[in-house]
Amino acid sequence: xxIVVGGQMDKQILANLITKYGCGRVEVSIKSxxxxxxxxxxxxxxxxxGACATGAGGALAMAxxxxxxxxxxxISIPGKIMQEEEIRSxxxxxxxxxxxxxYDADKVIPVLLxxxxxx
Amino acid sequence: xxxSINALTILVMAALGGICAYxxxxxxxxxxDGLRPMFPAYFSKAMDRKTLFATSxxxxxGLVIGFGLPTSIAxxxxxxxxxxxxxxxxxxxxxxxxxxxxxxxxxxALFGIVLLFGMQAIIDALKILPIDFTGxxxxxxxxxxLAFSVxxxxxxxxxxxxxxxxxxxxxxxxVKQITMLYGKFxxxxxxxxxxxxxxxLLVGIVAMIVVAARQKRTEDGNAATAFAVFSxxxxxxxxxxxxxxxxxxxxxxxxxxxxxxxxxxxxxLTAEGxxxxxxxxxxxxxxGFIPLVMTTAIVSGVYSxxxxxxxxxxxxxxxxxxxxxxxGSFVTGALIMVVEVLLLGFIAQGMDKFPGMKDLGDxxxxxxxxxxxxxxxxxxxxxxxxxxxxxxxxxxxxxYFLNQASKKPLSTMAIGPIGAITMGILVNILHLIGxxxxxxx
Numbered sequence: 001x002x003i004v005v006g007g008q009m010d011k012q013i014l015a016n017l018i019t020k021y022g023c024g025r026v027e028v029s030i031k032s033x034x035x036x037x038x039x040x041x042x043x044x045x046x047x048x049x050g051a052c053a054t055g056a057g058g059a060l061a062m063a064x065x066x067x068x069x070x071x072x073x074x075i076s077i078p079g080k081i082m083q084e085e086e087i088r089s090x091x092x093x094x095x096x097x098x099x100x101x102x103y104d105a106d107k108v109i110p111v112l113l114x115x116x117x118x119x
Numbered sequence: 120x121x122x123s124i125n126a127l128t129i130l131v132m133a134a135l136g137g138i139c140a141y142x143x144x145x146x147x148x149x150x151x152d153g154l155r156p157m158f159p160a161y162f163s164k165a166m167d168r169k170t171l172f173a174t175s176x177x178x179x180x181g182l183v184i185g186f187g188l189p190t191s192i193a194x195x196x197x198x199x200x201x202x203x204x205x206x207x208x209x210x211x212x213x214x215x216x217x218x219x220x221x222x223x224x225x226x227x228a229l230f231g232i233v234l235l236f237g238m239q240a241i242i243d244a245l246k247i248l249p250i251d252f253t254g255x256x257x258x259x260x261x262x263x264x265l266a267f268s269v270x271x272x273x274x275x276x277x278x279x280x281x282x283x284x285x286x287x288x289x290x291x292x293x294v295k296q297i298t299m300l301y302g303k304f305x306x307x308x309x310x311x312x313x314x315x316x317x318x319x320l321l322v323g324i325v326a327m328i329v330v331a332a333r334q335k336r337t338e339d340g341n342a343a344t345a346f347a348v349f350s351x352x353x354x355x356x357x358x359x360x361x362x363x364x365x366x367x368x369x370x371x372x373x374x375x376x377x378x379x380x381x382x383x384x385x386x387x388l389t390a391e392g393x394x395x396x397x398x399x400x401x402x403x404x405x406x407g408f409i410p411l412v413m414t415t416a417i418v419s420g421v422y423s424x425x426x427x428x429x430x431x432x433x434x435x436x437x438x439x440x441x442x443x444x445x446x447g448s449f450v451t452g453a454l455i456m457v458v459e460v461l462l463l464g465f466i467a468q469g470m471d472k473f474p475g476m477k478d479l480g481d482x483x484x485x486x487x488x489x490x491x492x493x494x495x496x497x498x499x500x501x502x503x504x505x506x507x508x509x510x511x512x513x514x515x516x517x518x519y520f521l522n523q524a525s526k527k528p529l530s531t532m533a534i535g536p537i538g539a540i541t542m543g544i545l546v547n548i549l550h551l552i553g554x555x556x557x558x559x560x
Contacts (some may be wrong), residue, residue: 009485032477034342034414041345053488053530056153056178058411058481065156065418066345069166074153078530079181099153103523103531 001116002027006036007050008058009102014049017105023111033062040067040096047116049107050098054078060099072097075112076104084111091115120239121390122377123194132202132231135373138366139203139424140227143175143210144220146467147359148366148422150180150203155415159352162420172211179204185529185537191535192241193256193502195390196380197234199370203424205230219331235378245543250506250557252543258502259539260387262494267384267400268295268316271323274486275330278478295319315394324403334475346467349416352420353463359422360460363454366424371452374434375445381431383491383532389435389557398435405429410476413459415468426459492531499535503542507514507555514542 003026005014015028022028031039039045040063048067052058055077064072073095075082081104082090090098091112100108122128142148146162149155154175160166191253208228213223245253268291276284295315302313346375356363373379380386380397382404388397409427416422425431430452437448503511515538522528529537549555 008481009488032342032474032481033475034345038341039346052484053400053532054151054153054182057151057415058484059153061152061156061411061415062418064153065415069157069160077178077181078533079185079527081526081528082176083526085169101528101530103528119433 001025001037001047001105002029002045003047003049004028004036004039004045005030005049006033006063007060007099008052010051012106013102014051014105014109017109018049018113021110022055023113023117025111025117033058034066037063037097038067046096049109049112050097050099051102052099053101055099055101055104060097063097063099069095071095072099073098075108076100081107087111088115091119120197122235124235124239127456128376128378129232129235131369131373132235133228134231134369135379136202136206136231136234137224137228138362138369139206140230141220141224142210142366142424143207143364144213144215144223145210146215146421147254147356148363148424149175149207149210150200150423150425151175151207152411152415152423153178154207155319155419155421158421162211168211168214172208175207175211178266179207180517183208186533189533189536189540190383190386191238191377191485192245193259193539194380194383195257196377196386198383198386199379199381199425200372202231202234205234206424208334222306225436247381248543248547250555251549252506252545252546254537255502255505255543256536256539257390258505259495260383260390261501262498263384263491264316264391264393266494267388267490268319268323270403270483270486270490271320271327273489274479274482277482277485278334278475279330280328283330287323287330290326291319291323292320292357314393314396317393317399320396320399320403324399324406327483328406331475331479332473334478335446340361341471343468344415346417346531349417349467349552350422350464352417353467354461355420356416356422356463360457362426363422363426363460367426367430368449368453370425370435371430371434371448371455372445374431375437375440376450377438381425381428382487383495384487385431385435389438391414393437394438398432401428401435403483404487405432407480407487409466410480411484414461417463417467420462429459430455488532495532495535497535500536502535502539506539506542511542514538514545 005011011030018028050059055074067095073090161171184388191197211506215218272288295396298315298318385397385401405428412427433446433451437444500515505513518538546555
């Protein structure tokens with residue numbers, strides 16, 4: 001399984017968390033948001049993770065633009081984090097690109113990875 | 120607030136709210152970078168207006184209330200997010216057809232005016248409390264003035280590692296220290312003192328650009344090919360160049376009139392009257408936002424009412440220059456907007472040529488954001504401590520961690536301003552029940 005870290009902030013922290021909760025089954029690479037979104041578009045990677053201050057702009061904008069909003073979801077934005085069940089159902093419903101506020105990375109990545117690895 | 124309320128400022132706020140709501144309503148420009156890429160789905164009818172509005176509301180409402188308002192109250196100038204994220208919501212709320220666009224424009228204009236009077240009313244209301252803490256609110260931004268010049272070092276560290284970042288950090292500190300000691304010249308009997316923070320910032324930004332320009336391409340660039348399919352979107356934005364120019368002019372004029380500021384850092388510096396330094400900071404932020412605003416514009420066909428934020432830079436320098444300054448600000452703002460729109464095609468083609476510049480943008484935004492998080496948090500602590508030396512630090516530190524543990528956390532950047540304002544309100548409540556006597560100094 002390949003996961004790309006695209007959007008803007010704390011990319012190394014995101015990559016570390018993804019590796020940690022990926023249980024050795026996930027290959028992570030850090031890219032620019034455009035390159036990362038293109039990797040999803042061309043099926044070179046299965047999932048896109050991105051973080052920024054708003055969870056939607058720098059984190060996810062290029063993925064929304066290049067991969068399409070139907071594949072993208074903001075797991076957290078200022079003032080709101082998805083409940084665990086909502087996050088799991090987003091993965092089950094086939095979302096591929098996830099944006100969130102950088103401070104929420106350690107809350108949402110374990111849930112996202114847990115559900116992704118069930119697939 | 121720092122602006123005055125008169126016929127001109129009322130008119131400018133109405134024009135600003137009106138045109139931004141109109142641009143959002145007509146799908147020409149929205150402020151939230153995350154909303155822009157939603158538009159292709161809306162144009163292709165895969166997304167309806169209601170969903171577009173719901174998305175806009177979800178993305179922006181919390182930021183207006185949780186970030187825009189407290190930052191504006193604490194800083195005494197309206198941070199641009201407060202009005203432009205709201206007009207994103209207002210514009211997408213109404214149908215784009217028929218008379219609805221004029222309703223959107225009217226509501227946007229009304230919002231601008233309400234904001235103008237509302238902000239002043241809030242400050243006036245706070246001033247009549249038994250303990251007037253509005254004077255201490257300025258402390259929230261005190262670290263921005265003294266320490267914001269650190270951000271280029273952090274951006275360089277993200278881009279080229281901690282050795283380069285550390286080198287720039289030392290360079291910035293040296294420049295500040297040396298300018299402070301030796302930056303005074305007497306020319307023809309007039310003493311000219313260089314601003315040490317401004318100089319440090321300038322040197323830092325130059326170092327940051329040099330590092331970015333030296334970066335070599337690390338992966339096969341196929342961004343330009345990917346962007347070639349979006350040439351229609353660029354044409355769409357170019358078609359709306361005139362109204363975007365008008366918007367750029369109004370945004371610039373509002374900045375010059377001290378009505379709005381583009382970010383928390385330049386807001387604080389502008390409020391302190393350090394216009395040159397505020398302009399340098401705004402320029403740094405523009406470097407950060409050029410890739411984000413332009414790439415989202417190219418993939419969506421929708422621009423931003425404030426463009427890449429470059430319009431704010433000359434607008435800040437035109438403050439306090441009278442009528443000519445206002446006219447100059449308006450014209451420069453409009454011209455910059457035109458140039459930006461004309462450059463979109465060039466940017467799309469050149470995407471792979473300067474990979475360092477794209478990274479520079481991302482790293483600059485990240486570094487600024489991180490520095491602001493910390494500077495406003497500590498500033499908020501200092502302000503709360505100035506208001507209530509007994510419990511100020513406890514309150515803001517507590518608030519910070521409560522926010523982190525919350526299921527609905529606000530922007531970290533907003534905790535400092537919110538902490539200071541709520542501390543002020545709390546001491547007034549404590550005073551009413553006899554727990555916070557006024558000390559006569």
